Amino acid sequence: MLQLQNNCIRNIFKVFQINRHNFLRSTNETTLNQVYQNFHKICVANKLKINKCNFCSKPVYDVNTNVVKDVVIFKYENPKFFKVINLFGLSQFFFWTYLSHFAFTTLRDAPVDETIAKEEVWYKRINLGENKFRNALTIFSFLIGYGVLTAAWLFTLRSVRFLVLKKGGKSISLVTYSPFGENRIMTVPLNCVSAETSRESAKVQLPLKIKNRKLFYILDMRGEFTNPRLFDYTVGLKRKLN
Incomplete structure (x- = not known):
């Protein structure tokens, strides 16, 4: 005290x-x-x-977090945006996978004449059909498509749609988006959640760290904090997660 x-x-x-x-x-x-x-x-x-x-008639930190029912403290409704993100990721995956297949099956070994090669610019002297170049193009193209799709899915799966403080105030439910439109729900104890920054200082996104989970869960600041005071004294606290 x-x-x-x-x-x-x-x-x-x-x-x-x-x-x-x-x-x-x-x-x-x-x-x-x-x-x-x-x-x-x-x-x-x-x-x-x-x-x-x-003067000090009631402490400013006196917030009752022992709620009698489930309370939604944050929501971010933007399903169309995530549909576009995932369609973009899928289209890029199919495009780069096709390009990878095309490079592997179509490029032929066509050696460049050494007598003419010295007079040509550098890129005309490269034999793309040679095994090392063909295999490199094949793998590189596939990795680009796979990387774009993975990034789109990870961003979607880590974007929080609803934050629900459970009855009693001891646990929190994170409702996130998914690549195929369904919601994913995860309930964790409140002491296993740590906010990387405060709600007021966050400008674009507010990262949340969950104990024993890789990467961060993201709260988009364009969303609505339906109970900001309750959020600040529950999920919005920075905790040490051992």
Whole structure:
């Protein structure tokens, strides 16, 4: 409790630009009345008005996370965007796979005449039908298509559609998009979720780290925080995941 009071007092000092050393001259002042008395003296000295009945009447960190029913605290409804992303990934996969097949079956070994090769530009001197070039083009083309499709699917599977705080406030359900339109639901304990940044400082995306899960889950900031205060004191906290 003393640590929380000290943190609140430090924030007050920053707002009102008060000298902390002139305010807290004794480390034994542990009660709110003593804190208020000293703070009131400083306010009078700085000609600041303060209402005693409103001073620390209710802590700003007093948030009831023990909800009596499931509560949606975030939602991001944009299924059309993810359909386009996955169609793009599939089209790129088929295109590059066809190009890979075409390179492997069509390119023929056609050696370049050495007497003419020296006079030609560098790219005309390359025999693409040679085994090393043909195999390289085949593998490279397939990897491009596979990589694009994998990236599209990973982005979709890690994009959060709904965040649901479960009854009792001890666990959270992440509802994510999937490549084929269905929702995927994963329920984890709240102490296994860590936000990499705060909701207010996140500009485009807010990454969430889940214990024993690779990569991050993504909250798009274009979504709606239906209960921002409850989010900040549950999912929005940065935790150490051992």
